[in-house]
Amino acid sequence: MRAGLIGYPFAGKTTLFQAVNPIEANSDLASVPVPDERFEKLCEAVQPKKRTYATVELQDDAVRLPGHGGAKPSEFAEAARKFDLLIHVIREFDDPAVPFHDAPNPSRDYHSVFSELVLADLQLAENRLEKLAKSQDAKSPGKRDYLENQLFQRLAHSLADGCTIREIELDETEQEIVESYRFLTAKPLITAINCAENNLNTPSELEKQLAASNLPVFRLCAAIEQEIASLPEHERQPFFEQIGIERSAAESMIQAVYQALGLITFFTAGEKETRAWPLRKGSTALKAAATIHTDIAKGFIRAEVVHYKDFDKIGDVKECYRQNLMRLEGKDYVVQDGDIINIRNKS
Ligand SMILES: Nc1nc2c(ncn2[C@@H]2O[C@H](COP(=O)(O)OP(=O)(O)O)[C@@H](O)[C@H]2O)c(=O)[nH]1
Ligand SMILES: [Mg+2]
Numbered sequence: 001m002r003a004g005l006i007g008y009p010f011a012g013k014t015t016l017f018q019a020v021n022p023i024e025a026n027s028d029l030a031s032v033p034v035p036d037e038r039f040e041k042l043c044e045a046v047q048p049k050k051r052t053y054a055t056v057e058l059q060d061d062a063v064r065l066p067g068h069g070g071a072k073p074s075e076f077a078e079a080a081r082k083f084d085l086l087i088h089v090i091r092e093f094d095d096p097a098v099p100f101h102d103a104p105n106p107s108r109d110y111h112s113v114f115s116e117l118v119l120a121d122l123q124l125a126e127n128r129l130e131k132l133a134k135s136q137d138a139k140s141p142g143k144r145d146y147l148e149n150q151l152f153q154r155l156a157h158s159l160a161d162g163c164t165i166r167e168i169e170l171d172e173t174e175q176e177i178v179e180s181y182r183f184l185t186a187k188p189l190i191t192a193i194n195c196a197e198n199n200l201n202t203p204s205e206l207e208k209q210l211a212a213s214n215l216p217v218f219r220l221c222a223a224i225e226q227e228i229a230s231l232p233e234h235e236r237q238p239f240f241e242q243i244g245i246e247r248s249a250a251e252s253m254i255q256a257v258y259q260a261l262g263l264i265t266f267f268t269a270g271e272k273e274t275r276a277w278p279l280r281k282g283s284t285a286l287k288a289a290a291t292i293h294t295d296i297a298k299g300f301i302r303a304e305v306v307h308y309k310d311f312d313k314i315g316d317v318k319e320c321y322r323q324n325l326m327r328l329e330g331k332d333y334v335v336q337d338g339d340i341i342n343i344r345n346k347s
Contacts, residue, residue, distance in 0.1 A: 001261045001278075004062025006080065007089035008109055010098055012194035012222035016089055017060040019225035019250045031055040034258045034265075035251040038308050038338060039276045042267055045316055048274035054265050055278070056257050059083070066116055077120035081182040085260055086189050087253070088113050092204065093196040093221070106193055107206045115162075117184040122159040124181060125152045148177060159185070188260035191217040192253060197224055200245065216256050220249035264337035267308070268292065269317045279335055286331040289343045299345035303329045308338035 005013040021030035033053035043051045063079040064071035071079075080086065090106045129152050132138040137145035151174050158168050164185035165178060178186050191210055195202075200221060203211075210217040228248050231239060240247060263278045266288055277291055285305075290297035310325040311317055317340060320326055335341070 001084050001263065002057040002059060002082070003085040003087055003257050003261070004059045004080070004083035005087050005089055006063050006065065006113065008065060008091065011089040011091040011109075012093075013089045014060055015222035015226050016192065016194070016220070016250060017058065019222060019229045019248075020058065020254055028060040030058050030060075032058045032254055034254055034276070034278070035247075036255075036265060036276055038312075039265075039267065039274075041312065042269055042308070042317075042340070043274050045311075046269050046271060046274045048269075048271055050273040052273060052275040054258070054263075054276040056254065056261065056263075058254075058257075062086070065113065073116065073120060073123070076116060077123070077184065080117070080120070080184050083187065085187055085257060086117075086184070087192055087257065088189060089192045089194055089222075092193050092199070093223075095196075106204055110191065110206055110210075117189070118159055118162060118164065121165060121183045121185050122156060124183065125156040125159060128152050128181070129156060147173065151177060155183075189215070190253065190256055190260065191215065193217065193219045194222045195219055197221050200224075200243070216260060218249050218253045218256070220253070222250075225250040264335070266335050266337075266339045266341050268342065269340050281337075283335055284331060285329050285333040285335055285341070285343075288335045288341060289345070292343065295347055296343050296345050299347040300331055301344040301346060303333060304342040304344060305329050305333070306340045307336065308340060311340055 005017055007013050017028070017030070020032045023030075033055055036054070039051075039053065062083055063076050066073045066076045088110070090109045091104050092106045094104050128148065132145055132149045132152065135145045135149075137143040138149040140146055155165060155168065155178075159165070165183050166186060166188075170178060193204065193207060200219060203219060207217050207219060224243070225248060228236060228239060229250070236248070258278070262281050264281050265276050266279055268275050268277065277288070279288055279291060285303040286297055286300055288303070289300050304321075305327045306317060306320045306325055311320055314320050314323065314325070
């Protein structure tokens, strides 16, 4: 699962990337730890030798936008298709020290990238429809080409009206087809407005509109985020209070990326290693076991499950076992976000 930062030059992509990834600052691809207060509490209780966070893969400068750096629309689309989620960083801050081509205009930048995404999908749908026009199968109900033809007509129609594929209702088969073509407007899109330091609390019209449509949007100052990231842990909270925010916006954004990717977290609470594992929502205990290790899945007997909210009441995993708050679940159990799991296995 990989998220890509996109946006015009000088929007603040690299600054934001470094803020969420202070360790591997020299690479443009990073495994970013997903902040999780539950995990912190669990680690405090277990005191493991090693703690391993769930991560999301984040790519800086994921694509070159058409018209910038000489990228053609087709190159842009091809590059963007590789990602499971896109984060559009938009420049709102104005700073004479930072060179740029035009005065900042978040709404213009949002809509111009949005149009590129829609156009790329329309092109893809139309190319496919052209091929399907020559297919005999496309005329026979029940055949895959027939289904695709119907679906792509619908998609092309909506895209031409400026709608995203996310907004179109699709059944499971249609969803599968859409995923296999990696349409850009079917992917989750997160908007990050990079504002001036003194403007963190004034949402723009664009943000209000996006929020009203339930689209994920973050107002942050990348420069401050980078500063926060460089602070030692104990200095962060006073800093947040000083500038009137509850937690780092970049951290909230990473949590939103994780959720938009359809991931939940289960925990393993070992004394050697306590770990937060990402898992696709709806996955079974067997899949969770396979995520830990294929051998553990092969020898699967039962999953011992304590939910985090039960642990949180008691504050001790072993005590949860003693108080019968542990459930034994089989292979087909659907893992819930926050489950603390121990797999009993033959090995
Ligand atoms: N004043 C100010 N400058 C910023 C902010 N974010 C980025 N910059 C500066 O803008 C320039 C471009 O930022 P960068 O992250 O490299 O943009 P990118 O081209 O999108 O990767 C750099 O000189 C940054 O230091 C911000 O929030 N405030
Ligand atoms: Mg950059």
